[in-house]
Amino acid sequence: MSSFDIQRPIVELPDQNPDPEFSDEELVWTDAEEEKIEAWKEQYPEDQAAIMKVLWLAQEKFGYLPPEVIKFCGETLDMSFSQAYGVATFYHQYYKEEKGTYVLDVCTCFSCQVCGGYDILHYLEEKLGVHAGETTDDGMFTVQEAECLGSCGSAPMMEITNGVYVHNLTPEKIDDLIESLRAGEVPSFTSMTLPQDEEELGGNRRTDVESTEAYQTQPRAEHMD
Amino acid sequence: MDANGSPQSPAGDWRSYERMLLPPIQDLHKLDVYTKHGGYDRLRRVLEDDDVAPDDITNEVKASGLTGRGGAGFPTGVKWTFMPEPDDRPRFLGVNGDESEPGTFKDRQVMEYNPHLMFEGILLAGYAMHIDTAYVYTRGEYTDWIALMAEQLENAYEAGYVGENILGSDFSMDIVLHKGAGAYICGEETSLMESLEGKRGYPRYKPPFPAQKGIFSCPTTINNVETLAHVPLIVQEGGDAYSTIGAEDMPGAALYGMSGHVKQPGVYEYPTGMLLSDLIYDVCGGMARGEDLKAVVPGGSSVPPIRADQIDGLSMNDESLGEVGSRTGTFCPLVLDEETDMVSFTRRVAHFYQDETCGQCTPCREGTGWLENILARIDEGEGRMRDIDLILELCDNMDGGRTICAFADGAVGPIRAAVKRFRDEFEAKCEASVYPVSTDVSAGPDSAVAATE
Incomplete structure (x- = not known):
């Protein structure tokens, strides 16, 4: 029997109705948060449109979005659970289960693939002892395979926990990155310079960023020769 | 090639081209630098000059021949004319900064290095089409760039370029930033509208087109970030002058x-x-x-x-x-x-579409999965020779208006072309198959390529 039979293998699905992680006492907005939500409602003709912003806020607050949090977000905007759940499950970036402290989204989409995206992913998997989609035992890192993150000129690259981009990845850069993340230091925003600025502006055009990098192509990994 | 570039190039003398979207000016993303270099002057001129009617802007954009830079390449000015006459309904502009087409990373540079040019373009487009509110839909991954835009937008509000009675005129317009959460399909205009309304990003049937029934069933136009950044330049240079830049069929x-x-x-x-x-x-x-x-x-x-x-x-x-x-x-x-394995490449393309299909239409939801499975089988050396034709047959059953939106067409186009143009590579992998299969009568005459020649 081939492992690539057209019939999909039956996989074990995660528990869709786990015991609630957060109690009713925890599921409340602070005054500052409510103020924000009210302002968001003002931005749209209908309150429901603010659900994406409310889900982002909840994810920041609770770390991830178990069903009771999604229900809570829906109630905030007078939406049914099914409506809110439908939105939360449609988008990749809303975490439906608990993740590590740092979520490492390695881009492996084809622009990164042809520049060694999978080499970086596999290096990271080996280094942290997990497969893509899993979290390390210490709860520190979740490694994920991501679709195009929109920085193809600096391939391979990754995003850390829906935030900062790390460009032009090499195994050495991964080593340094993991070390600094373990020490609690998240890299700062890096501005990618435009090649045409090199001549006309002497490189970077922004004086308000500390870290800049140029788009570059990584040399072919040795084992690929 | 001579020193002035290739004479046959439609881009003309590109070596001496001076950049307009991202001109070489330090810190152009800051409001004070932007205004010092003529920023918002075009908006001011349009609002202060009583002779400039909203339709004049649309006509200039039409004359410029500007086409959408988001992928479909539809003429922007023509799109604007689809908007109905103003009535009592609110009117919206959707600014498409979803930029999740793999291989694409240019809108982000506008957001980072020249956000005010985009805002000015939004306001000019808003003036031309009597827009009340513009929603800038940016992909959720661009957290840092959204923060930068939010800061600059606040500055623009404070300086009176956005909001109530812009620059003392009777034109008012709001710009709202909307953060997505990682869905490729939300770059499709009707999906973007659904997402903005706080729903799953399922594309809608067209017609009704967004101009008739868009965001919250109100007249809406959706334009790409870069497309709108061209608008102030067109207003400045004049549509006819702008149309002389670059290739004739899609100038600028x-x-x-x-x-x-x-x-x-x-x-x-x-x-x-x-x-x-x-x-x-x-x-x-x-x-x-x-x-x-x-x-x-x-x-x-x-x-x-x-x-x-x-x-x-x-x-x-x-x-x-x-x-x-x-x-x-x-x-x-x-x-x-030359080192690129086109089979693996095509497999990854298929994987992307399988991952990102919204699942509404059966040909697309199922078809993308089957394409990926078949391509994976070939890539792993277990393919049958007839799989190659099976891919092409599958493709023919997915595109050409069989689905609500053009996602399936987008998925099928590159896969079909890759299989046809690099067929020898696919055949080479199938020949090495551990499952050689000779002509299969059940698959019809098209598959009559013997696997064991």
Whole structure:
């Protein structure tokens, strides 16, 4: 029997109705948060449109979005659970289960693939002892395979926990990155310079960023020769 | 090639081109620097001059021949004329900054390096179409850039360029930033509208078109970030003058996002109609790893790849790329060298579409999965020779209006072209199969390619 039979293998699905992680006492907005939500409602003709912003806020607050949090977000905007759940499950970036402290989204989409995206992913998997989609035992890192993150000129690259981009990845850069993340230091925003600025502006055009990098192509990994 | 560039290039004398979208000015993203260099002057002129009617802006944009830079390449001015006459309903502008077409990374540079040009373009478009509110829908991954835009937007509000009675006129308009959460399909205009309304990003049937029934069932126009950044330039230069820049069929400046196996990748600004050979060998300094060119994907994942032996004389405009059955798409060419395994590449393309299909229409939801499974089987050396034709047959059953939106067409185009143009590579992998299958009568006469020749 081939492992690539057209019939999909039956996989074990995660528990869709786990015991609630957060109690009713925890599921409340602070005054500052409510103020924000009210302002968001003002931005749209209908309150429901603010659900994406409310889900982002909840994810920041609770770390991830178990069903009771999604229900809570829906109630905030007078939406049914099914409506809110439908939105939360449609988008990749809303975490439906608990993740590590740092979520490492390695881009492996084809622009990164042809520049060694999978080499970086596999290096990271080996280094942290997990497969893509899993979290390390210490709860520190979740490694994920991501679709195009929109920085193809600096391939391979990754995003850390829906935030900062790390460009032009090499195994050495991964080593340094993991070390600094373990020490609690998240890299700062890096501005990618435009090649045409090199001549006309002497490189970077922004004086308000500390870290800049140029788009570059990584040399072919040795084992690929 | 002579010193002034290739004479046959539709981009003309591109070597002496001066950048307009991202001019070489330090800190242009800051409001004070932007206004010092003539920023918002075009908006001020339009609002203060009683002789400039909203329709005049639309006519200038129409005259400029500007086409959408988000991938579909529809004429922008024509799109604007679809908006109905103002009535009591609110009117919206959706600014598409979802930029999730794989291989595309140029809108982000506008957001980071010249956000006020985009805001000014939004306001001019808003004035032309009597818009009340513009929603800038940016992909959720661009957290840092959204924060930067939010800061600059606040400055623009404080300075009176956005909001109530802009620059003392009776024109009022709001700009709202909306953060997505990682869904490729939300770059499709009707899906973007659903997402903005706080629903799953399922594309809608067209018609009704957004101009009739868009966001919250109100008249809506959706434009790409870069497209709107062109508008102040058109108002400044005049539509007719702007239409002389670059290729005739899609004039203007363009941001080329070069990636893949070139020496110097990155985002470059040149006129449209650059020769692919100029872009690869001149602008980007040639191939990075000393290998020969194998293929070019000229504008994002949804456009068919071009073989190296086809690129001679091809330029970055739809007329030229159409000759080899491809399109400019998002103007972001991905360059592949001889070492690239086209089967693995196509498999990854299929995986992307399988992952990102919204699941509404059966041909797309099921078809993308089957395509990926078949391509994976071939890639892993377990393919049958008839799988190659099975892929093509599957493709024929997915595109051509069988689904609500053009996602399936986008998925099928590159896969079909890759299989046809690099068929020998697919056959080579199937020949090595551990499951050799000879002619299968049940699959019909088309598959009569014996696997064990």
